[in-house]
Amino acid sequence: MSETEPDTLAPEVREDELDEDDLLKPEFVRAVLDAVEEERPEEARALVEPLHPADVADLFEIVPADRRRDLAKAIHDLVDADVFAELNDYVREELIDALDAREVADIASELDTDDAVAILEDMDVEDQREVLRAMEPDDRAAIEEALSYPEESAGRLMQRDLVAVPEHWTVGDVLDYLRGHDELTTDFWEIFVVDPAHKPVGTCALSWILRTPRRIPVGDVMAREQTLIPVDMDQEEVALRFQKYALISAAVVDGNGRLVGMITVDDVVHIIQEEAGEDTLLLSGAGDGDINEPIALTVRTRLTWLVVNLGTAMLASSVVGLFQGEIAKFALLAVLMPIVSGMGGNAGTQTLAVVVRAIATNQLTDTNTWRMVRREITIAMANGASLGVLIGLGTLLVFHNPGLSVVICLAMIINNLIAGLGGVLVPITLDRLRVDPAVSSAVFVTTLTDTGGFLSFLGLATLWGLGG
Template sequence: MSDVRPHPAAAADDTQLDEDDRLRPEFVEEVLDRVEAGDAEGARALVEPLHPADVADLFELTPADRRPALAVAVADLLDADVFAEMNDWVREDLIDELEPAQVAEIASELDTDDAVAIIEDMEPEDQREVLRAMEPDERAAIEEALSYPEESAGRLMQRELIAVPEHWTVGDVLDYLRGHDELTTDFWEIYVVDPGHRPIGTCKLSWVLRTPRSICIGDVMTREQTLIPVDMDQEEVALRFQKYALISAAVVDGAGRLVGMITVDDIVHIIQEEASEDALLLSGVDEGDINEPVLDSYKSRVRWLISNLFTALVPASIVYLFGGSIAQMALLAALMPIVAGVGGNAGTQTLAVTVRALATNQLTRSNTARAIGRELRVAFLNGATVALLIGLGVSLVFSLTLGVSDATRLGLVIAAAMMTNVVVAAAVGVLAPLTLERAGADPAVASSIFVTMITDSIGFLAFLGLATASGLVG
């Protein structure tokens, strides 16, 4: 957790930030021009008033080939708070330019969770060099955090917290806080532990400050608390914070001992990351970061496109089967993408709602049937509306060229196909992510491929099949 700083507007003026608190392009160019001209002092004077988050933004907005020179010019402003706010890809590039001792110094100034975020993405050999350059107690804390699974509470938590025994009085707690300068200064709760260092309650700072010194801390603490297992996935941690409106929460190991805490500012980042991740995975993108190297983006995206290429062969095969019908009535080729396209959009809508419901624990085993029924009812109403519009439209538009009878039959065919495809799309939009989730897979990863394949296939099959069966072609 980084230090709380004043709002950037308190330090920066209108020449640096726009009305949305984003760095102005002309300001960024001015800084880079001064760096390129060798005016390091001038560049530093421009950057110095910025909030650490804005300094991090400055590096993210700087082209990769100009970042090293900027880093040299404002080296003394590149403190731990700036690295904590920086984009992962940009930070990794800058870290690669630093000596292990410099990285170790930056990490030692951060809370454990932020230090882990910097070190965990380094190459193993670089990690070992940085850890060797750290103080033994700091190194031990980082190594312990790295031993936990990625994206777990153990990686997310910070070790710096306040824990006191139950038998202490409020006066003992206050004297302890005032008499030990090495204690963390960023906390909202005091954890009360038993002799085995297991948390038995919490006490808000406001209670401590307003309670007489002679009162036992065990008498003012609350015993009800939300404990986070050290191996819990960070997404589940975020859901607990959201559900119980937590500011901070204790993290416990397998034996129930207090090993760290997680604070709400870290959870805000996790919620943003998880929401972005699900949205990107639905599109077949792993990272989706504009600072990601081109080859990494290529590798992550091309796998999805190749998979999509093979699934696209299924609807293509269906179209091929009805090649004779299309040859007799070329109008079918013009209309069938409408059925597939609307069905695909209907499926995507349902898929997005379902994936979100799964991610936020709104959709569970207890309400699965009700959720499926609801989406099918919505799909029936949507399908009926769209089918009516397309059916009437096709009948009217083509009544002059095909005749009233054939145009009416074509309208009924496309309406029936549209209705069928929208309902099927909704069913697949719910069932595909549910099936993947029950199988232990991420429902956002491959659901859209299945939805696209099935809606295209059913759309073509229903439309071309009904057209052939109705006698429009034959």
């Protein structure tokens, strides 16, 4: 990668463009779009120029999809590599499609390896090859190597620009080396100390170097204990490790333990956010929930999930079908049964959300699994009993039917227990089977609470002779 400018920091006050939540104001967006439409590109450029690259990227994301290319044409000199690095995947793909290989290669050359890889990994193999051909051999080699690692692995995330020095160097040697090599990266917060085989032996925060006299060897100020990231580690694990050990940067090593790259915390922050936020979307079956996704893809993702749920809903309703005779004789059963199944669904969703989060954040281990199960059963019993008594009393008050009250109370307790057990056991089992529990737990748990609710309520009602 060629040297990039140190990122300019965001402006202190941009009251004309940004509101108090740091969002672009609608008036500002409209003014830019008007200038583009009325073919006054200078005006558009003058408006956009003061923005931070992250805000320029936001601008592209919030304007309607059919205006993005015109906007890009009008302010093309402001749409630099930094803006591309910040763009949403779908929006970036859209803009990249409008560029030729030479232009994409220029943009990729200006980026850190990890950002360049993010752009190239989504392209067709053919386009990708063309862009790579148009790049300098060095940049090309770095990207090709990164692309050789699995998707979402540390190898894709790391940058190869880093500062590594031998253990016998003094602080003075390091300072002279840094001052004498302008081509080195400026985006680093720690330097790595390596042995002759290029294996990391320690890490040294820049603040320690700044505070240490020139004559001291770096071996004396470095921390020998360090967190190394294997190049094939999944990015979610990388993020958890950064978080757990409060890392700023970490050395990435290959299978032989040799230093091959560095991951910095700013590359990890958006992964932490994505991985933590995606559970909400996965549990609901909304895919990755990207609002810039092409609408046909969104429909397909969500519909697939809904059709699976339709199957389970029909299964649950076939349970109701078994009791048609009782319902025909006593239609009140049909009125009350959705309460039992629905409340089970709510309780199951609560347990599921807690367990899925605990699994995702590495809080649930083999040691405390059984404790978690007992805990959820206790909670289910307490909530089931409370809700059962409440709905039982309510039913008695409204319908003056003691049998019906006892039946709905018992069914509520049973279905809460089913919900608690299902909510904790389904995701734990899926996790043991190496299936992401966020993706498929909800459908199993809902099936359990729907059928469990109908079966317990209508079954008990039949046994009690309520439909007779």
